[in-house]
Amino acid sequence: MRLLTLAFVLFFGTIYAQDDSSDSSDKFDKKLEKLSSQKGMITTYFGENSELFFEIPENLLNKDLLMVTRLRQLPANYSAYRNAGSKTSEQMIHFQKKGNRIDMIQVSTTNIADDDDPILISVQQNNFNPILASFKIEKEANNSFIIDVSKLYNDDSPSFNIIGERQKKEYKISGVDKSRSRIDEVKSFPKNTEIIHTLTYKVNKPPRGNSANTFTFQINHSIIELPEDLMPVRYTDPRVGWFSLKKYNYSSDKLKSDSYTIAKRWRLEPKDKKAYANGELVEPVKPIVYYLDPATPTKWIPYFIKGIEDWNKAFNKIGFKNAIIAKVAPTKEEDPDFSPEDVRYSTVRYVASTTRNAVGPSVADPRTGEIIESDIIWYHNHLRSYRNRYLLETGAANPKARTLDTPEEEIGEMMRRVISHEIGHALGLPHNMKASSAYPVDSLRSGKFTQKMGIAASIMDYARYNYVAQPGDENIRFIRKLGEYDMYTIDWGYRYFDGKTPEEIKAILKAMVDGKSMQKIYMFGGRNNDPDSQTENIGDDPIKASQYGLSNLKIVTQNLEEWTTPKGENYDELEELYGELLSVYRRYIYHVSSMIGGVHETLLNKGQDGTPYKVVSEEEQLQALAFLKENVWTTQNWLMPEELVSKFSSRGTLNRVVGINTSLLKRLLSTSKLNAMLNSNATLSGNGLNVMKLMKTLSKDIMAIKNPDLAERQLQAAFVNHLIDLSEDKNLAAEAKAYVAKHKKDLMKDLERKQKNNNDILSAHFLYLHEVLRKDAEQ
Structure with missing residues (x-):
């Protein structure tokens, strides 16, 4: 079976026709000489007036390339669901020569059929590849073709999907203002070409605070050469969380096209297959390497390295040694050719920004799911969020958290675990919100238990802090770490099987999951309507956990001014922390409210003992309502003491x-x-x-x-x-x-x-x- 280049139309293509008039070859050569050129997969010629030419070598024609478009910078208050680093499109393309033109073709790997199956003809005819852009060949020489792509990147091609339909309607966005748009930077490397450009749009109904009636975006396009040696696919199991790609097999024996998904994974193969088969620890042929941004503050580097290499514990369990490695990026003096934009290098970028977030995107081969590279992005102000929540959620039981000058080793430990979480995404793991309900609530008050097991079964949950532990509980772990589910899912995704077909591996892994998936520590689940799959919660009983959480929050409220505001300081920090304290209160009561009308979801196959969907019992729902009666419907005066609120608000907080x-x-x-x-x-x-x-x-x-x-x-x-x-x-x-x-x-x-x-x-x-x-x- 082979993957076909079949159409899967996501966006309408736009043909960019160039001016048919041509200058003499000498005149054109002189024009190129004035431009800055870079050799690479595609040799580029770039000028200050946003002129950009591609030199496409003949051996690149009809090759599988991946074009990824991301937002590099975007307007304030634009969208809660898009931020710097967000992907707007990802599509496989071919450059094809048609007469005196080069066409950029969008190619799909979604639909497949066997080479010798007659249905192949129908699939090809009914999935015609769209032309995204077409360029006149300006010059042909040395087995290559030079084309002018300036207009493609100075305009808003629909295939880039920069502005979503909802935003266009909400803000009444007009077209691109070309006088305020430009190509900013172009870089070309052996395996990829990067184009950074700015697009400015006119906005007729801007969000609050935007008085310029303008949205300006900076966009990064990556054109990446895909591997010629295809990695064997791994079929997913819905009981194990994994980022995946959907496929349709028209040669299936079933009475319809058979849909299935394949996992996004790095290619990890042992150097010594015989030693690996004998159970020895073996290094991979090509380890997963992350380079730390030179802008990373020196004091945080050790924690970033630990957060990345923590995953080696999981890889060691399946026979790989040094499977993932963290390095400080070389300086210009050490390696003048190193660049974080080079697809051969994966990086952790440290961004000086007020954004409170971190993200872990990756780029995968759409044909096989092989992860090619990833760039973890850490925004500087993310530290502030973790500092504040550490104080609010653990301060009652944790003396180290009772200050805004959080000890460096505590902040470092938080950063380490955030990086581990983002690396988990980059390894292929989605969030597993069910992992936080795997442990009994009272076990989270045990020092012995939490030091060994952490506070949730997976670091891929949003279980950040132990808010259950009470004053007097000893040797408690308050910060998350990798759990048993993480070891299990890496085993599923990265264990190497020499000589086995994907179908044989699927059967082996199914048996493994059959034996474990009904144990709470190995369960996977999204949010849906399941009270056991919530964000920011811990423990198997939302009522008991929230009661403990509120008990602690009352202590924090009483001490908030003392812990946040030294003598001689204003009350700005106190006001910020109090606002976040209300958010913590809201989370605790919402954890309980999710039980009302809730449905327990258990991902299982027929033959496993259990019921996939079961409503939360009436008794439990009535207990949840009783909790709300006591802690919500009657006024919680402890939550808004006048001696505290009077310090920063003239209107109160009622x-x-x-x-x-x-x-x-x-x-x-x-x-x-x-x-x-x-x-x-x-x-x-x-x-x-x-x-x-x-x-x-x-x-x-x-x-x-x-x-x-x-x-x-x-x-x-x-x-x-x-x-x-x-x-x-x-x-x-x-x-x-x-x-x-x-x-x-x-x-x-x-x-x-x-x-x-x-x-x-x-x-x-x-x-x-x-x-x-x-x-x-x-x-």
Whole structure:
């Protein structure tokens, strides 16, 4: 079977026709001489006026190349889901010669068929390759063809997908302003060519803070030569998390095209296959090497190296020694040809930016899934996020966290684990949010357990800190580390099988997963509606874990000023930390709220003991509602002490806290959740909480509060108004609407009785709510 160059049209191609007039050869040569040239896979000629020519050697024609487009810099407040380093397109291309033109063809490896299968003809005919761009050959010499690609990179080619359709509509973005767009930099290397350019767009409805009515992006395009020697594929197993590529096999024996996925992996092969087969530790033919950015502060280099090489523990278990190596990048004096843009080198880049993030992208061969290179990006201000959360989530039980001058070794340990997480992505591992629920909550209070096992079964979860451990617990590990799931998934993805076909390897690995995947420490899961697959949580019981977390947070609140604000300093840091403290509170209560209407998901195959989808039991959901009654619906005065809030806010924070509560209420009574509960209770295994009982419980817990204070009255008003909104929602199921109608009617009676109150404020409050419902009933 071979991979075919078949169309998989993601974007409309644009043909860029060049001016047919031609200068004499001498004149053209003189023009090129004035441009800066770089030899490489594609020799480039680049001028200050955004002129760019490619010299395409004949032996590069019809070769498999990968073109990757990423955002290098982008406007502020543009999108929550795109940041520097985000990929906007990735497509395999060919340069093809057609007469006096070179066409850039988009090629697909998604659809395949056997060479001797007659269906091959139909697949080819029904998947025609689109032309992304077409260029006149300006000069032909020395078995190469020179083309002018200036317009391609000075304009907005649809194939680059720089601006998404949603952003175009939201901001009313017009076309590119060519007077403010340019090619910035071009570099060519033996295996890749890099083009960096700036595009400026006119914006008719800019986001807040953008007074220029302009979006300017800097974009990085990589054209990469793919390996001629194809790496054997590895078929994925949905019970083991792995980044993958989807394929369609039209020669399948099944009565349809057979879809399957292959894993994205580095090519890791032992130097001595015989020694490897005998169980000896063997170095790989080509280890995975990461070079550290020379801009990395010297004091953090050891932690970055440890974070990268921590994965050797997992590789050692499957027979590889020194499989992954970290090195400091050579200086210009040591190696003038070294460049982080060279696809032969993978790097960890340290970016001086206010962005609080780190990312771990990689580039993979779309034919086989082989990872070719990756660049981990660490943004400097990410340190601030970790410092703040370390104090807020562990300060009650962890004396080292009770300061904004966090000890260097503690910050270094955090950085080490963040880099390990991002390297995990670059190795092919997606997030595994189920790993944080593998350990019993009370085990997280054990020094012996946490020092050995960490705080979650995988570093690929968002389980950053141990917020469960209580004051007095000894020898606790507070920061995450690699877990048993990480060892297991590396075994699945990188164990070498000499002489085995992909189908034989698939059977061997399936047996391994069959034997382990039902154990909690080896489970994989995304978020979905599963309370065991949440972000930022730890432990197998969200209620107990959040109770411990809130207990600690109350201690932190009492000491926040002392731990953050030395004498003589202003209260800016205190205000920032308090804002993040509210976010921590929100996370803890949302962890519990996810149990309501939740569905436990277990990825398994027939024959394994278990049920893939099972609703959270009614008993557990009622316990979650009881937690919310105690810790959310009644005013949490500890969360906004006046002696603290008065230091930095003239308006107080009541509305912020009420906003958290009302948002949670609307989430619990959202149309999507109510409809999903009706459906899952009717069709899935388990005895869950029904919608009527949910509404009754919330109504009682919120509306029956005696002598409600201001925050509780605002919550009651939000409850009444939300019921009205639900009754008018066309998407709400009829069954749920019936429950809403009954609750509105019952509430009117109850509010009429409550109006007879000696307290004028409460009497007016209940009268107002009654009138809101009465007017709604009359419409």
